[in-house]
Amino acid sequence: MTTIATAPRTLADLGPIAQLRAGRLGRRLPQLYAGLVAYGVSLGMMMRGDLGLAPWDVLHSGLTEHFPITIGQAVVIMSFVVLLLWIPLREKPGLGTISNALIVGFSADATLALLDRPDNIAARVALMVGGIVLCGLATAMYIGAQLGRGPRDGLMTGLARRTGLSLRLVRTGLEITVVIIGLLLGGTLGLGTVLYALAIGPLTQMMLPAWIVPLEK
Numbered sequence: 001m002t003t004i005a006t007a008p009r010t011l012a013d014l015g016p017i018a019q020l021r022a023g024r025l026g027r028r029l030p031q032l033y034a035g036l037v038a039y040g041v042s043l044g045m046m047m048r049g050d051l052g053l054a055p056w057d058v059l060h061s062g063l064t065e066h067f068p069i070t071i072g073q074a075v076v077i078m079s080f081v082v083l084l085l086w087i088p089l090r091e092k093p094g095l096g097t098i099s100n101a102l103i104v105g106f107s108a109d110a111t112l113a114l115l116d117r118p119d120n121i122a123a124r125v126a127l128m129v130g131g132i133v134l135c136g137l138a139t140a141m142y143i144g145a146q147l148g149r150g151p152r153d154g155l156m157t158g159l160a161r162r163t164g165l166s167l168r169l170v171r172t173g174l175e176i177t178v179v180i181i182g183l184l185l186g187g188t189l190g191l192g193t194v195l196y197a198l199a200i201g202p203l204t205q206m207m208l209p210a211w212i213v214p215l216e217k
Contacts (some may be wrong), residue, residue, distance in 0.1 A: 009209055014146070019147050020147075020148060024214075028213050029147070031211065035137075035143075035162075036142050037172075040111060046128055049114070052205050053190075053193060054200070058178065059181055061180040061182065063077075066186075076106070094180075099147075132200065136200055136203025137203075144211030145213060146213060
């Protein structure tokens with residue numbers, strides 16, 4: 001009987017090739033893509049709840065007011081714009097980074113095509129809350145797969161490393177900035193935006209340990 005030694009359930013800081021060579025791809029790849037699809041579904045749920053969006057999605061919804069694109073297409077376009085900002089920060093994309101840039105937007109549009117906005121306020125609140133909880137789970141899943149940060153997460157960590165500021169301060173600054181730009185463009189802000197900002201960190205932190213896939217040594 002062969003025993004495979006695995007690392008503790010902590011996140012590793014690996015380059016894109018090392019991420020793929022770290023083994024357990026039969027578990028990590030399905031988890032990555034399930035998490036990214038769920039992330040897009042959560043965005044669609046919050047859109048249909050129509051009680052406010054996550055900070056970056058305020059910006060995405062604002063873009064749809066000025067360009068003939070869907071919310072999902074706005075997510076994809078902004079993902080690649082953000083990836084351009086990785087270049088001076090010397091962040092290294094992984095499979096999960098590129099997959100994130102594409103799949104979340106497509107999944108969001110598919111969800112919106114299948115899900116209508118309910119008239120009942122209780123149903124809208126349920127969509128908003130369910131979307132936030134699902135987003136926390138989806139984030140834990142795709143990060144725990146250890147196949148690369150998403151474009152916006154990489155921007156946050158890259159800026160924190162370059163400036164010496166804390167991740168919390170950089171994230172807050174980025175989210176305030178994109179909300180302001182989104183509002184100026186006509187994006188959707190509401191109770192869901194505030195609830196998301198307060199809940200997503202604790203939810204992800206609570207769920208992440210269960211979804212970190214230990215890598216082979």
